[in-house]
Amino acid sequence: RRTSHVPRLLWAFPAPSVHDQGHYAIEMIDKLLSEGKLARLYSRLVEEERVMSSVMTEFDETHDPYLFFIRGELQPDVDVGQVExxxxxxxxxxxxxxxxxxxxxxxxxxxxxxFLADFETPLDQAAQLGLLETLRGFEYWNSYVGRIESVSADDIRAAANNYLRPEGSTKGILINEQSSGAEPHAPEA
Structure with a gap:
């Protein structure tokens, strides 16, 4: 916990690498939770409950297991515990x-x-092919569409159960200094 002018929440969960089949389900979860106004987190936290001004998830393609992030800015005077x-x-x-x-x-x-937009220009294609070769090899490009199309609701539930557990997560919270009554944290020298 730290103080800030804008209260924020960052919640990090372990996530699979591109070598794990769970990678594709987590990629779908990323879209289900935060891609667009119909996404679950946006519609619930921003539109319905109005406890956050913005919310997003982040999941990157990595060679080794990494993290899945949920982050956002809270509305002033909203209880962080309620948002959690x-x-x-x-x-x-x-x-x-x-x-x-x-x-x-x-x-x-x-x-x-x-995935297709990442290959729009010749420069994009060169960058993506280099990245794909670094991460998993060229076959990742050839198999991506089929793997995403094969992700089922059961795969998503299994991935959420495996990776998105509170007990395996880490939270970072910036609280509003005016509403919390806390003194701002001075940076360490």
Missing amino acids: QLVAAEIDRLLDGPLPDSELRRARNQCLSQ
Whole structure:
């Protein structure tokens, strides 16, 4: 916990590398939770509950296991604990709630659209091919579409259960110094 002018939450979970089949399910979870205004975290935390002004997830393709991040800016005077509970509830919904085909299709289309957009120009193609060769080899490019299309609701539940557990996570919280009554933290020399 640190103080800040804008309260923020950063929640990090362990995440698989591109070599793990769970990678594709986590990539879909990334889209389900925060890609666009229909995404679960945005619609719940920003639109419905109005406890955050912005929320996003971040998941990168990495050679080794890394992290899946949930981050956002809280509205002033909102209890961080309430926001944590709402985020946890959305993760639990991935585990226990329905995953409609339309929602899976939207997330799948977003994954595929982003993948193809990364190859738009010759420079993009060169950069992506170099990255792909570094991460997994050229076959990653050839197999990506099929692997994303094969991710099922059960795969998403298994990945959420395996990776998005509070007990394996780390949180960083910046609280609003005016509403908390706390003194701002001075940077260490």
